[in-house]
Amino acid sequence: xxxxxxxxxxxxxxxxxxxxxxxxxxxxxxxxxxxxxxxxxxxxxxxxxxxxxxxxxxxxxxxxxxxxxxxxxxxxxxxxxxxxxxxxxxxxxxxxxxxxxxxxxxxxxxxxxxxxxxxxxxxxxxxxxxxxxxxxxxxxxxxxxxxxxxxxxxxxxxxxxxxxxxxxxxxxxxxxxxxxxxxxxxxxxxxxxxxxxxxxxxxxxxxxxxxxxxxxxxxxxxxxxxxxxxxxxxxxxxxxxxxxxxxxxxxxxxxxxxxxxxxxxxxxxxxxxxxxxxxxxxxxxxxxxxxxxxxxxxxxxxxxxxxxxxxxxxxxxxxxxxxxxxxxxxxxxxxxxxxxxxxxxxxxxxxxxxxxxxxxxxxxxxxxxxxxxxxxxxxxxxxxxxxxxxxxxxxxxxxxxxx
Ligand code: FDA
Numbered sequence: 001x002x003x004x005x006x007x008x009x010x011x012x013x014x015x016x017x018x019x020x021x022x023x024x025x026x027x028x029x030x031x032x033x034x035x036x037x038x039x040x041x042x043x044x045x046x047x048x049x050x051x052x053x054x055x056x057x058x059x060x061x062x063x064x065x066x067x068x069x070x071x072x073x074x075x076x077x078x079x080x081x082x083x084x085x086x087x088x089x090x091x092x093x094x095x096x097x098x099x100x101x102x103x104x105x106x107x108x109x110x111x112x113x114x115x116x117x118x119x120x121x122x123x124x125x126x127x128x129x130x131x132x133x134x135x136x137x138x139x140x141x142x143x144x145x146x147x148x149x150x151x152x153x154x155x156x157x158x159x160x161x162x163x164x165x166x167x168x169x170x171x172x173x174x175x176x177x178x179x180x181x182x183x184x185x186x187x188x189x190x191x192x193x194x195x196x197x198x199x200x201x202x203x204x205x206x207x208x209x210x211x212x213x214x215x216x217x218x219x220x221x222x223x224x225x226x227x228x229x230x231x232x233x234x235x236x237x238x239x240x241x242x243x244x245x246x247x248x249x250x251x252x253x254x255x256x257x258x259x260x261x262x263x264x265x266x267x268x269x270x271x272x273x274x275x276x277x278x279x280x281x282x283x284x285x286x287x288x289x290x291x292x293x294x295x296x297x298x299x300x301x302x303x304x305x306x307x308x309x310x311x312x313x314x315x316x317x318x319x320x321x322x323x324x325x326x327x328x329x330x331x332x333x334x335x336x337x338x339x340x341x342x343x344x345x346x347x348x349x350x351x352x353x354x355x356x357x358x359x360x361x362x363x364x365x366x367x368x369x370x371x372x373x374x375x376x377x378x379x380x381x382x383x384x385x386x387x388x389x390x391x392x393x394x395x396x397x398x399x400x401x402x403x
Pocket of ligand 1: 166
């Protein structure tokens with residue numbers, strides 16, 4: 001005989017825990033099933049161990065999705081301030097790092113403890129190290145009550161509501177699986193193609209050879225791709241490029257797409273070079289660029305992309321068309337990415353369960369009553385900076401209030 005609940009939540013990450021809390025607070029009997037040996041592993045590793053748990057500037061414009069309007073309702077009804085209220089109620093100290101990004105002062109363990117304490121107060125039952133063998137829709141038979149029957153290594157459970165919160169494919173070493181997508185397909189849902197997002201880009205051939213020994217060099221840039229632009233640091237890595245501006249733009253990049261990197265963000269490169277030509281005509285080009293960019297990077301840029309052996313020349317010796325060409329390269333550095341580092345290092349998975357088949361107010365399936373999808377498994381992906389957790393909290397809260 002299966003044990004019955006009002007709702008079964010699959011996945012004890014950010015979205016699943018929030019959903020369980022919201023439902024439990026409403027007096028619902030909730031079971032949360034997690035196949036790893038503990039809940040919230042991604043929360044623990046997030047934000048360098050300090051969890052960037054939300055962003056005070058969250059708006060729907062900070063998300064990618066096949067339907068850009070889908071996230072609006074849930075985000076409006078559970079805002080960053082709702083989560084901050086919970087954080088403050090639990091006495092967790094936090095600070096804003098930059099651009100509205102809130103981090104714990106001490107440790108992301110505090111966020112997991114807070115969520116577990118809230119689950120306990122709401123009467124949520126949590127089964128960890130519990131693997132799901134199969135999920136069956138109800139047949140109305142006498143043996144099992146409820147609409148969904150979940151067979152696990154800890155026994156059989158049933159409930160009229162099933163919430164899929166099993167996350168995306170990023171960091172398989174942390175327990176990520178394609179389970180949620182498979183379940184969605186099992187119930188007739190469309191799953192939009194998935195790919196790694198917020199991920200370092202790789203270079204190959206000449207591009208990689210030219211930069212590999214500069215690994216570790218970081219500089220502020222504006223990186224653009226497919227109409228999206230992000231100003232922040234870029235980091236040269238052994239395999240390519242990373243850093244916040246590149247991670248952000250990687251979510252908009254697809255193989256073959258052109259990347260545009262402005263190496264002098266906020267400056268007009270031509271005006272800057274012309275001013276230098278007037279003010280310091282005898283200075284070498286590579287010397288003046290070495291004052292605007294990290295020295296080793298400026299030197300390599302001159303050797304390979306700008307002027308080659310001419311970079312030792314005084315800046316006064318460059319004529320107007322040459323200066324224009326150099327400025328153009330500085331403002332639109334033509335770097336060709338060959339790929340991404342993939343799910344192994346990606347922070348998120350783009351694509352997923354098609355939002356057209358879900359209610360934007362409750363996250364409930366339009367195909368199968370009682371079935372819900374929340375968090376990263378859904379085709380809603382945030383920018384870097386606390387937006388993904390905010391989506392997990394908001395979508396979890398929406399479903400938790402509807403089950
Ligand atoms: P999440 O992946 O958190 O949880 C899914 C859960 O389901 C996991 O516990 C998994 O083990 C479980 N599961 C999977 N298959 C299962 C099955 N078959 N049965 C049972 N359980 C199953 N975002 C942000 O806003 N701020 C930040 O600072 C960071 N930092 C960050 C760092 C790193 C290294 C990564 C990889 C990611 C981030 N993110 C982030 C992104 C953020 O972690 C992510 O968007 C949320 O965790 C998504 O929450 P979910 O609950 O949807 O999935």
